[in-house]
Amino acid sequence: MGLTRRDFIKASAAAAAFAAVGVPVVRPKGVDAAETGITWGKAPCRYCGVGCSVLVGVKGGKIVSTKGDPAGPVNKGLNCIKGYFLSKALYGKDRLTKPLIRKGNKMVEASWDEALNLIASKYGKAIAEHGPDSVAMYGSGQWTVQEGYAASKLMKGGIGTNNLEPNARLCMASAVVAFMNTFGSDEPMGCYDDLDLGDTYILWGANMAEAHPVLFSRLIDNKLKHPKVRLIDIATRRTRTTKMADEYIAMRPQGDLAALNAIIHVILRDKLYDGAFIKQHVSFKRGKENAPYGLKDKEAFNETPADVKNLSFDEYKELMKKFTPQWGEKISGIPAKKIEELALVYTDKSRKVNSLWTMGVNQHSRGVWVNNLIYNLHLLTGKICKPGENPLSLTGQPSACGTAREVGTFAHRLPSDMVVMNEAHRKKTAGIWGIDPNKIPAKVGLHTMEMFRAIDRNELKCIWIQCTNPFQSLPNLSRLRKAAEARKAFIVVSDIYPTRSTELADVILPSASWVEKEGVFGNTERRTQQWFKMIDAPGQAKEDVWQLIEFAKRMGLGHLFPYSEKGLHREIWEEYRKFTIGSGKDLAPYEAYTKVRGLRWPVKPDGKETRWRYTEADDPYVKKGEGIKFYKAPGNKVNVWFRPYEPPAESPDKDYPFWFCTGRLLEHWHTGTMTGRVPELKRAVSGATIELHPEDAKRLGIRNRDQVRITSRRGSIVLPAEINGRSTPEKGNVFTTFFDETKLINELCIDAFDPLSKEPDFKKCAVKVKKA
């Protein structure tokens, strides 16, 4: 009996899997024939910030197959389970295909012309009557580089307002501020190679197995190959990550601030630091303390140079004396003995130590401080800028780095580490954009929380939301949704599916997604990846950059976008690239990216990438003989900050006795608009649950799957209990996810934010829990 075409496809599937684990196989004759008619193209994955490379197979104008890209250095031929949904996320039945305009309570189909003319007239009227700061745009770390760049040029250089924000404010802002105030430049010195080359990995509040599965697999591969590799999971919840860790250390919420200070105390007390490294590279600083939590509207807090005090090493040591391990234990719940042990791990000269963290540290009312304290550990011990030994801040969105951070779509930023407050930066930007430098305001625009609060205060008249779902994802959600429902602002939402945000829109615009358009993403490890359009978007859906430029034309700003139709993405890239040359964040010509699976910046003059920044061995900005040079920091010295413990905005008490924490699951991504569409994903994990510790559940008479009411000072919700499931929070803590659009979990969350980064704390507020 001969082999069928199906047999060959199965042979092809097995061959791809063998190749990914390094076992060479000969593809049987006939395999290639079975794939006849499929055209393959490369693209970074659409979902998280890891930036896996995917091969997309197209036949007859449809995606028919996907592969983990064997040539992709990030994922080496393997994708996580979300790979099953990559193409399906584009083919949901309720895909938006036509512009819709609100007529009373109904959304009515409209032409692009009608919709764009309406938006332009509303924006024009608001600007004429209330000035450019009465309008805003809220974008995304899922925007391509080109989309973010066009949005920044339109808002900052065209309309003349800095009211431009990315949803990355909710996930990466604390990491950004700490990179800037420590190293003088955003984004990490290390890269994913450190996951293969190190031997000690300390996770601070990160469930990497579920949130960054492909990176976690790299780490586990390293561990399985090298028995020396040790993984320490410091967290408030036992997860899939914990199962693979050598050690789990339970910590109280906000305990990281105390534990890190106590570890540093031990390092200083026992003189375990690297004195030579400190002398050459480090300055000591003390910033502003007793910071507020942003709970009041327009609560201003800044740490200006005048607020920063220079410290000597001795003064710093003196200040740190009070943070003893016993003090650390009292606040963090981590035993003093364990704090002493962690200090020894961090300073062990025979170990290559890495710290890894993500939302647990960033979504934190003192998130910048925790980032600072982690850097302190690496700077005091000199365990940084070495292959296999670095701190690495993990990101959550595919282009949080490439677009939100590098292009700079925050209210205070301009491309390549520049800021609107700096006159020279505005001038450089205006020069490249061909505009009057006075057009870019020096005043920082509204950050995300203030942007949406400003709608409630009737101060913001128009907002355009692209590629994100704020009316599900923002904290203290009720206030913001009520303001939108009261039609206090004109709201435009561009998306690919109906969401909890499109339901509040005055205009809904259908967008093209992923390989329905051309674009560039930048991932966690500074890797810039390009892809071409492979299929047509459905119906009249159009890519976001087209929408922005068509709007600009109607606002009389078309001259800012003089690109050809055919060369649009390439021409925007080449213009944007001018910002990066000589900045230490140098990008390559567009053509280079079309041929490779990404390059890590700074890209050298010879076209090669940089794996480890600030190092003589690898970074083109560091000369021979200079060793490590933090060339973006003032005087080439990086900052070790004194950052004390301060409590969270809200802690459990008699009335609300539980900590409430929110997060993600392996099978769902963010608000679920691209994974919730997929029926089987919903089936695997049907809806949000509330995870409880078994002893807490027993005490409250709650059994698995019982309906449980969770109430905070801001809202109340009923969810089924999950006890002894995949993850278990520590006693006194409950955990839930925010993907479920039928449960607006974030109505419970407090809108407290970090005073420096303005990033909300989605991980800590107080709730009461009872059987419903």
Next chain:
Amino acid sequence: MPVSGIVLTCTATSAEGIALQLAELDGVEVHGVLPDGKIVAVVEADTVDGEVAVVTGLQEMEGVISVQLAYHNFEELEAEQL
């Protein structure tokens, strides 16, 4: 019917036992067990829905560290099944 090629990473001591269990499952073919605890398998089901149900189950098996996807072909599916 969609077809996928997957790699299971297992703790080294449990890989062979897991491979035997996989062989009993409908729609799963074990193609190889590697000395480092990895298993190469092919999954097929009537729908992608079915494939994911299988893979989700595999992920929860004792001794399985992770399940990763190398290849996915779903060209024979009708648009509605997508």
